[in-house]
Amino acid sequence: MRSISPVSARVYAKSKGNGRPVMDRLDRLEAQSVYIFREAFNRIDKMALLWSLGKDSNVMVWLAKKAFLGHIPFPVMHVDTGKKFPEMYEFRDRYAEEWGLDFIREECPPIEDIDGEGLGPAARSAARKTAGLRMATQKHGFNGLVAGIRRDEQSMRAKERVFSPRGLEGNWDFRDQPPEFWDQYKTDYPEGTHIRIHPLLHWTELDIWEYTKREEIPLISLYFSKNGKRYRSLGDQDITNPVDSDASTVEEIIQELRTTKVSERSGRAMDHETEDAFERLREGGYL
Numbered sequence: 001m002r003s004i005s006p007v008s009a010r011v012y013a014k015s016k017g018n019g020r021p022v023m024d025r026l027d028r029l030e031a032q033s034v035y036i037f038r039e040a041f042n043r044i045d046k047m048a049l050l051w052s053l054g055k056d057s058n059v060m061v062w063l064a065k066k067a068f069l070g071h072i073p074f075p076v077m078h079v080d081t082g083k084k085f086p087e088m089y090e091f092r093d094r095y096a097e098e099w100g101l102d103f104i105r106e107e108c109p110p111i112e113d114i115d116g117e118g119l120g121p122a123a124r125s126a127a128r129k130t131a132g133l134r135m136a137t138q139k140h141g142f143n144g145l146v147a148g149i150r151r152d153e154q155s156m157r158a159k160e161r162v163f164s165p166r167g168l169e170g171n172w173d174f175r176d177q178p179p180e181f182w183d184q185y186k187t188d189y190p191e192g193t194h195i196r197i198h199p200l201l202h203w204t205e206l207d208i209w210e211y212t213k214r215e216e217i218p219l220i221s222l223y224f225s226k227n228g229k230r231y232r233s234l235g236d237q238d239i240t241n242p243v244d245s246d247a248s249t250v251e252e253i254i255q256e257l258r259t260t261k262v263s264e265r266s267g268r269a270m271d272h273e274t275e276d277a278f279e280r281l282r283e284g285g286y287l
Contacts (some may be wrong), residue, residue, distance in 0.1 A: 034063060038068075041073065044195060048074055048142050049077065055208055055209070056200055059211055074102070082107065106132060125239055144195040144197060145194075150205070153264060160201055166193070222242075232262075
């Protein structure tokens with residue numbers, strides 16, 4: 001496996017003749033995310049990183065390894081619906097071992113146990129993941145969870161904070177969030193507050209792919225075109241669809257993203273159900 005070099009090594013390797021470090025956009029994004037990881041670990045007693053196995057989540061694991069010099073000092077947890085693509089499970093089992101993760105797998109409750117009143121089938125399935133996450137958090141006593149969401153993915157996620165306080169059930173009041181001016185994060189909360197940490201919040205989909213290319217981060221094959229279709233966002237098999245695309249390499253995906261008008265989540269069935277479904281799910285603790 002390709003080694004993960006410290007953040008500073010790459011920056012200083014690009015120094016100009018005067019010896020001053022040179023940072024490009026990806027260097028700055030990386031450095032900010034590494035800072036967020038270290039700040040969270042310093043401030044939060046018991047935390048875990050949520051690993052959904054997709055491109056963003058894998059970048060997050062990669063950054064966590066950089067932040068802590070190759071070893072992530074807290075558990076990496078997959079809340080499993082049991083309905084992911086086989087390729088995703090193969091990827092998980094391989095890299096949980098290769099990356100030396102303190103890996104936890106927790107299951108979601110059956111769909112029959114979920115109150116889906118007013119929700120479409122896909123949103124109800126998403127609510128199942130929220131319930132599974134709540135159960136896993138309570139089981140292990142985590143008071144902080146690191147998640148790989150980005151503001152550019154969806155309008156409700158654009159309202160998020162890097163350090164986001166939640167109720168004990170994981171519920172989120174998006175109307176009452178702490179200000180985060182000039183990357184000054186509020187990390188001092190009353191006892192019993194549950195915190196979500198979002199180290200990729202300031203990244204874009206294109207940033208994720210350019211960083212993946214630069215770092216040579218492993219990818220699930222479903223992201224690459226087959227018979228004119230590929231997945232841009234990975235979820236459960238029964239509620240995730242591919243999009244039209246001929247991009248079969250990372251370089252071709254990057255070029256495609258620079259011109260496409262198609263939404264990243266266009267293949268997610270939930271995003272095509274009721275308009276308020278995502279808002280309701282996010283308020284209830286959905287990622």
